[in-house]
Amino acid sequence: MHEASIANSILQIVTDKLSTTPHSQAARRVHIIVGAFRNVDLDSLQFAFDNLRGLYHGCVNCELEADMISARAICLEGNHKYSPDFAHAFRCPVCQGPIGKLLCGEELDVITITLEANPVEANSMEGIFNA
Amino acid sequence: MHESADEHTLMRILGNNEELAAHNREHFDELGLWAINLMSAPGAGKTRLLENILSSWTEIKPYVIEGDMVGELDAIRLRRTGAEVLQICTGRSCHLDAQMVGRVLHGDSLQGKDVVFIENVGNLVCPAEFWLGEHMRIVLLSVTEGDDKPIKYPVIFHKCDAVIFTKCDLLPYVDFNVATAASNVNALNPKARIFEISAINQQGIPDFVSWLKSRLVKYKDERRSELCASPSRPE
Ligand SMILES: Nc1nc2c(ncn2[C@@H]2O[C@H](COP(=O)(O)OP(=O)(O)O)[C@@H](O)[C@H]2O)c(=O)[nH]1
Ligand SMILES: [Mg+2]
Ligand SMILES: [Zn+2]
Ligand SMILES: [Zn+2]
Ligand SMILES: [Zn+2]
Numbered sequence: 301m302h303e304a305s306i307a308n309s310i311l312q313i314v315t316d317k318l319s320t321t322p323h324s325q326a327a328r329r330v331h332i333i334v335g336a337f338r339n340v341d342l343d344s345l346q347f348a349f350d351n352l353r354g355l356y357h358g359c360v361n362c363e364l365e366a367d368m369i370s371a372r373a374i375c376l377e378g379n380h381k382y383s384p385d386f387a388h389a390f391r392c393p394v395c396q397g398p399i400g401k402l403l404c405g406e407e408l409d410v411i412t413i414t415l416e417a418n419p420v421e422a423n424s425m426e427g428i429f430n431a
Numbered sequence: 432m433h434e435s436a437d438e439h440t441l442m443r444i445l446g447n448n449e450e451l452a453a454h455n456r457e458h459f460d461e462l463g464l465w466a467i468n469l470m471s472a473p474g475a476g477k478t479r480l481l482e483n484i485l486s487s488w489t490e491i492k493p494y495v496i497e498g499d500m501v502g503e504l505d506a507i508r509l510r511r512t513g514a515e516v517l518q519i520c521t522g523r524s525c526h527l528d529a530q531m532v533g534r535v536l537h538g539d540s541l542q543g544k545d546v547v548f549i550e551n552v553g554n555l556v557c558p559a560e561f562w563l564g565e566h567m568r569i570v571l572l573s574v575t576e577g578d579d580k581p582i583k584y585p586v587i588f589h590k591c592d593a594v595i596f597t598k599c600d601l602l603p604y605v606d607f608n609v610a611t612a613a614s615n616v617n618a619l620n621p622k623a624r625i626f627e628i629s630a631i632n633q634q635g636i637p638d639f640v641s642w643l644k645s646r647l648v649k650y651k652d653e654r655r656s657e658l659c660a661s662p663s664r665p666e
Contacts, residue, residue: 302526302557309444317438328435332444339556339586376621389582390618398621399589410442417434 324415371405451529455564457665471571473553526557559587578612
């Protein structure tokens with residue numbers, strides 16, 4: 301169950317962000333992208349995340365939002381762009397060539413962390429701060 | 432309701448493991464240690480192949496890192512070849528990660544060794560996601576597992592340097608088409624070298640070992656030219 305390792309890594313990134321952001325002590329949401337060419341099961345990841353977030357300071361109410369990025373490849377010899385899939389054994393549907401290069405589908409990144417402003421500062425901050 | 436704001440960051444989720452793997456790589460290179468990560472489903476024949484390599488390739492000074500969830504059985508088998516073997520018990524974790532390998536590199540003296548074989552935990556899924564700092568990744572697929580496995584586990588077959596079809600002595604008894612399996616590997620990873628071996632009748636093992644030898648020579652040559660260019664030492 302390496303989804304637990306991945307959930308821990310996400311929560312670590314969120315707590316690191318909180319610790320360098322004095323105007324916030326809690327995270328509301330973390331948005332990640334997961335390529336289809338990564339071995340990550342989104343349901344297992346969600347389950348692991350929900351069970352682990354209570355262990356991280358400021359993350360107890362943090363929601364995980366995960367978007368799957370489908371894979372795109374360029375075939376080895378024909379230079380055709382295509383979506384490699386199991387049904388075609390990952391080959392190019394035009395020339396049957398193998399994957400030359402994956403253009404996308406290997407992402408595994410945090411892209412946005414939504415932080416709550418501290419209640420005392422909320423009015424003066426008006427909720428606008430930049431990374 | 433509290434105010435909130437989005438902090439846009441682009442952070443690689445496994446970036447921490449990747450940094451530790453890069454650090455391990457510096458140690459390997461500083462020691463002149465060529466590191467091979469062997470991965471497969473449980474029972475595909477990683478330990479058996481290592482026994483063969485270690486007893487037939489006597490010119491190297493090998494070190495073996497054995498990753499297993501529990502027990503020292505494989506380490507005991509491999510020590511019989513005379514090799515120095517360190518067992519990592521991963522406990523509940525189904526893969527080795529860079530930190531576990533880093534602990535070995537920082538704790539044990541690997542001075543005077545030139546090849547380190549890392550036997551990963553038996554699993555075709557998780558090990559693919561965790562770089563260890565290795566120079567080469569080899570995936571074993573035994574003929575009893577079926578020729579469709581590369582396309583069922585595409586990530587690990589896409590991210591490796593060589594694939595070995597093992598237990599080829601059993602081909603007469605199983606429904607495994609070598610050409611289909613090779614084509615499935617090729618679709619995902621046209622650069623991967625493919626070998627067919629049997630640890631029972633030694634088929635293909637000399638070929639595989641001579642390929643390893645040529646890659647080790649290449650590694651040592653590259654290291655020599657890099658050392659001339661920029662000598663540096665990791666912490
Ligand atoms: N018939 C046959 N059996 C093999 C071969 N290689 C390994 N085995 C057997 O397969 C089982 C698992 O092998 P092992 O090396 O422990 O696999 P590992 O879990 O990948 O390390 C053992 O009983 C081996 O003796 C082979 O080439 N042919
Ligand atoms: Mg083994
Ligand atoms: Zn796992
Ligand atoms: Zn094509
Ligand atoms: Zn170090």
